[in-house]
Amino acid sequence: MKNHQLIEIGNVLKKYSSFAIFSHANADGDAFGSMLGLGMTLKLLGKKVSYFLPEPVPKVYAFLKDYNLINVAPLNHNDVGILLDSSDIGRIDQLSTHFKSFDVTINIDHHETNDYFATYNYTDKDAPSTTCIILKLIEDAQLPINSDISNALYVGLLTDTGSFHYANTTRNAFLTATKLVKYGADPSSMAKKIFEEETLAHLKLIGIALERMNLRNKIAFSYVTYTDMKSLNASEEDAEGIINLVRKYKDADVAILFKEVGNKVIRVSLRSKRKNINVQDIAVLFNGGGHAAASGCTLHGDLHEAMEQLLSKAEIMLKDANKNK
Amino acid sequence: MKNHQLIEIGNVLKKYSSFAIFSHANADGDAFGSMLGLGMTLKLLGKKVSYFLPEPVPKVYAFLKDYNLINVAPLNHNDVGILLDSSDIGRIDQLSTHFKSFDVTINIDHHETNDYFATYNYTDKDAPSTTCIILKLIEDAQLPINSDISNALYVGLLTDTGSFHYANTTRNAFLTATKLVKYGADPSSMAKKIFEEETLAHLKLIGIALERMNLRNKIAFSYVTYTDMKSLNASEEDAEGIINLVRKYKDADVAILFKEVGNKVIRVSLRSKRKNINVQDIAVLFNGGGHAAASGCTLHGDLHEAMEQLLSKAEIMLKDANKNK
Structure with missing residues (x-):
């Protein structure tokens, strides 16, 4: 080595x-x-x-x-x-x-x-x-x-x-x-x-995601649906990078974006804004991976059920992290 | 000198x-x-x-x-x-x-x-x-x-x-x-x-503006209304910087954002993405100023009428600029 x-x-x-x-x-x-x-x-x-x-x-x-x-x-x-x-x-x-x-x-x-x-x-x-x-x-x-x-x-x-x-x-x-x-x-x-060469689909998807942005404790999260993607004729590449805007929210410790890129196929992007919070721990629970500050995973099934499932796990981990800091 | x-x-x-x-x-x-x-x-x-x-x-x-x-x-x-x-x-x-x-x-x-x-x-x-x-x-x-x-x-x-x-x-x-x-x-x-310390009002206003984004020839434009601002309890500072997302659209030569920050008070941000297009020329028509690449002005009156008035002037200038290039 x-x-x-x-x-x-x-x-x-x-x-x-x-x-x-x-x-x-x-x-x-x-x-x-x-x-x-x-x-x-x-x-x-x-x-x-x-x-x-x-x-x-x-x-x-x-x-x-x-x-x-x-x-x-x-x-x-x-x-x-x-x-x-x-x-x-x-x-x-x-x-x-x-x-x-x-x-x-x-x-x-x-x-x-x-x-x-x-x-x-x-x-x-x-x-x-x-x-x-x-x-x-x-x-x-x-x-x-x-x-x-x-x-x-x-x-x-x-x-x-x-x-x-x-x-x-x-x-x-x-x-x-x-x-x-x-x-x-x-x-x-x-x-x-x-x-500075963004597609209209990309910018509209950012718009949709930010308008829908929501908060649960210190988690900022949002989503785009397969219907959104189809109505904008958007590719998966058009949905890249939206998480970087969701994470800008000042009171968030964690930012999560759910992208339904295909029928019941949901790509999840996770970002941590605090050194003591490792979002990889959440991603691995759902067979994903990445780094402490940025990870991802793919979920299958109904978008809102999948969101609920992952968000509730994230809330538990966040509570533990804040307890131990 | x-x-x-x-x-x-x-x-x-x-x-x-x-x-x-x-x-x-x-x-x-x-x-x-x-x-x-x-x-x-x-x-x-x-x-x-x-x-x-x-x-x-x-x-x-x-x-x-x-x-x-x-x-x-x-x-x-x-x-x-x-x-x-x-x-x-x-x-x-x-x-x-x-x-x-x-x-x-x-x-x-x-x-x-x-x-x-x-x-x-x-x-x-x-x-x-x-x-x-x-x-x-x-x-x-x-x-x-x-x-x-x-x-x-x-x-x-x-x-x-x-x-x-x-x-x-x-x-x-x-x-x-x-x-x-x-x-x-x-x-x-x-x-x-x-x-990375943005307010929720700022992020939601970006969302609203990008969802409403529209195109006229090579002009990308959007707006936020006074009603939007009030419903989000947003200050004028919360509406800063949105133009930088509108201007990312790849096919735009010019980007314009209309922000109705008060009753019939509309702040306009203009950006040029091409060297031969000087948006200051548009701003000065409406008693504004700035630089060739970035200018602004303030309009008074009905938002949609004011938009139409400025956009039609911008279209004429854009046509001239493209003719002379």
Whole structure:
């Protein structure tokens, strides 16, 4: 369980000719940014690169260069497998067999715990994003960088810090941003593409959820129904991120959003606003998972019954947490 | 129309004993941050400081140190008047007489145009916020800084760059943030206090506005009525910032929000999403003002009639702008 030096990993990148880069299911900005950023760097070194995600690719990051190459490269001619922003092989679902088939593997990550499952591992839980580590790798190993790479790496930093709002907004986060701008990243253009290009369905769903917002003790919660989704012709992607508005309520310790995305299929997003409240404990009761501050699970059945069931469990856990604080 | 050196301004600050610091009406994070940040620095130098705003003080920045001293200091014992984040004296309304009464005045600002109305002037339109200039003043003139000052200056930077989303998110913005963290600013704590402590009335008003969102050509618009405001027991402050969600709609060139804040009193917020569209041109038709990208005006009369009147003018201007681009 010891990190290799980034310069050693740089030497592996220089030595081999072709690379398969993977990232996790439910890919976010840091997954896309670290995959594509490192991939473009390798291509500048003259290497062959393939990109793989375990799921169909969401459209929100389609403006990034190389995005259209994800999941389309042939499977059988890479020397090295690289898994980014993933604490264990399970996060790439069925692709784990493919990843394990490489003789040489590399794992770069910033999650709290990590399995050190690869031949070469580098994880730093204090890094604001995996893309911050990729920039350090580029600098330590003197790899090439350009504005497309800088933009990809910036997207990981911007999204994983919640636009520089979250606790991982450290001095290193701003120092990395300063460097990325120097290397050609365009912060306002990236922010505009990610945050100012919302669909009407997304904005209307936010409206519905906030109008319906309700409170039970210190729990702020709301829901959108399958009927809402259908009437707005909304996809599941249109319902992403609504929880971030529900959690803004100042008197909430916990925020919960129920999204009925299909017939009797209810995706639940949970957020904690207090350090002593771990919403993962609620999610695991319903076969979900995540982190202490942000977790999720999927319920099946009638929306209002499912809500009642989960909310009553959440109330009990919240009472216990407040008793023990 | 030539800037003084910041070190000259620093010498004036060191020379005199007491200071009256002013900032503009409709005070924002940069107004509060630069006032309080510079004031606290002067107090560390052993100076007397009074703070003045032309209006009752909104509560959103009440967490900043010295906030409770604004508008309460006595009026008659200051040597130097300092006006921050204001391009002309008119922005402090009736306080301009008070400001003009000082023999020595200082003006520090980052707006595009500035009247150079003071004895000592320093304006830099490329500075992301006035607080970025205050930090440069502190560094150039070797003035004291601590974590309370750093937090105040960080708040100006965070809010004036729209959480590092706007075009003024330059390398200097991130470099300043890096330094402020070194001097003790706590980015996530500031962001939480500004963005994660929303009232229920604010969130419900967002919900109402987004559900009602409508489109006319490339104009996204919505409204909240006085009845909405009363039923939620909402203040005008609860209705701030809703326009920033309306403007997220990807197909909009212009976003407009109508807020009926009193009986037949309608505040209008206008935002442009395209460089060739100047919404100030619309605002001035209705005796309003602002900038090309963000302006406002106040209408009187029936909400729906007023909306129709302004929207039809906006449509004409939009058609002209698209014709000439």
